[in-house]
Amino acid sequence: MEERTALLQSAVGSSSQSILITSPDAKIIFINKAWELMTGYSFDDTIGKNPSELWGGHMTNNFYEKLWYIIKTEKKPFSGELENVKKNGVKYWQESHITPILDEYGEIKFFMAIAAEVTEKKQKEQFRDEFVSIIGHQLRNPLITISWLIEWLSKSTNLTEEDKEKIKNIYQQNKGLSSFVEDLLMLSRAGKNNLTKEKFDFKSEIQMILGEVQNRNPKVKLNFYTEGEGLFISTNKSMATQVFSNLIYNAAEYADKDKGEVEVKIAKTKDGLLFSSYNNGPEITEGDKPKIFSKLFRSDLAKEYKKSGTGLGLFIVKTICDSFGWNVWFESGAGLGTTFYVKIPINKV
Structure with missing residues (x-):
């Protein structure tokens, strides 16, 4: 074990990318310095433990079931974003790429994860989504009211042909803006887990x-x-x-x-x-x-x-x-x- 750890330390220990290796049953056998810096957990804190005992376990059951099905049953690489918690209790997001390493018989020898913290990116995405949602909902009701007013005005018997044409153009512009707002709201929901x-x-x-x-x-x-x-x-x-x-x-x-x-x-x-x-x-x-x-x-x-x-x-x-x-x-x-x-x-x- 000591010889294997020394080999891993020399190979990936100094990498700027956060690297973790676990056994087939998810027991940690190696993390490099970058992983220590990302999570706040030292090498000694983690060895022999499951990530869920440390920084993990904060996503939905469905998320983890899908992850394990891909890497353990299908034996394929998995890529995704996970919300975890550092040793000091601070929540953070990491983008992980987990690959099953197979032996000559096609059996899983261990799992290797390469990760990067993406908390700032996620916060910007969340702000954008919340901003779009708030703006969209704030605009939706006035636009509906304007639509009703336009319909009411169009039924007036005192309108000239020029008036009718103007009302028609206003209606089309309002309809176009309403469609744009609905599209923005739909986009803000797309990609959510x-x-x-x-x-x-x-x-x-x-x-x-x-x-x-x-x-x-x-x-x-x-x-x-x-x-x-x-x-x-x-x-x-x-x-x-x-x-x-x-x-x-x-x-x-x-x-x-x-x-x-x-x-x-x-x-x-x-x-x-x-x-x-x-x-x-x-x-x-x-x-x-x-x-x-x-x-x-x-x-x-x-x-x-x-x-x-x-x-x-x-x-x-x-x-x-x-x-x-x-x-x-x-x-x-x-x-x-x-x-x-x-x-x-x-x-x-």
């Missing part, structure tokens, strides 16, 4: 969205197809619905102006669920394709089809999909229209 999960009928949810889209776009022909049984998802319902609602609304709004057609499909595959949303509108240009999921990006085509827009719709789709572990992509070409896909892996269904 504490979102409530529930199992729901994927097919029924899409049918409800299609009904709403059809009412808003009566001239567009909507088609819906499913393949396979048991089309259920277990995740945060409101966030998931936002993804599919954004994609289906986009498909309808950017379909061919004269003979718009949208085709939505859900297929059950051997490795998960595949959602697709096609429209027969103009293709996305090659120059716009790399930017299509970018924040606040609106192509010339988007501006032509829809004057008002926040440029956040597809950015929100990508952000939520990334946080859920889903894959999202699209295909678009001349005369082929555009299809957006969302692949939900079987372990995320």
Whole structure:
């Protein structure tokens, strides 16, 4: 043991990165100086102990179950952010990369963790999220009130055509600002680990969205197809619905102006669920394709089809999909229209 510890000390002891090594049953066998500085625990404080007895154990049970499933059952590396507590009682956040080291038989020999403190980064993120949430909620109620007033004014019998046009423009601007606020609030929630999960009928949810889209776009022909049984998802319902609602609304709004057609499909595959949303509108240009999921990006085509827009719709789709572990992509070409896909892996269904 002493020889092994000396070897580890010489190899990684002076590294600026915080390094920890445990046995397969999570007993600490080594920490370097950087780890001591990060946590306040000395080498002697930690040897033979489980991290949960020292700085750890402050995340949810679900978080730790997922961590151990990845590194011990799947024998794959894990990356994530954990809230821990230093020896002096101060809470801090660390970004950890934990890798199982296997022997020649594929069995776990030990675990190695490389970590960095990210408390300041997390505090900035928390401030940003709280700021967006507060501003969003403070703006939401006045905007609703303004919308009611505009509707009330529009019903007046003494309006000239010029007055009606002005009220219509104010209404559109208010509607655009309301959409922007809702998008900001949705973004502030994306990527959170504490979102409530529930199992729901994927097919029924899409049918409800299609009904709403059809009412808003009566001239567009909507088609819906499913393949396979048991089309259920277990995740945060409101966030998931936002993804599919954004994609289906986009498909309808950017379909061919004269003979718009949208085709939505859900297929059950051997490795998960595949959602697709096609429209027969103009293709996305090659120059716009790399930017299509970018924040606040609106192509010339988007501006032509829809004057008002926040440029956040597809950015929100990508952000939520990334946080859920889903894959999202699209295909678009001349005369082929555009299809957006969302692949939900079987372990995320």
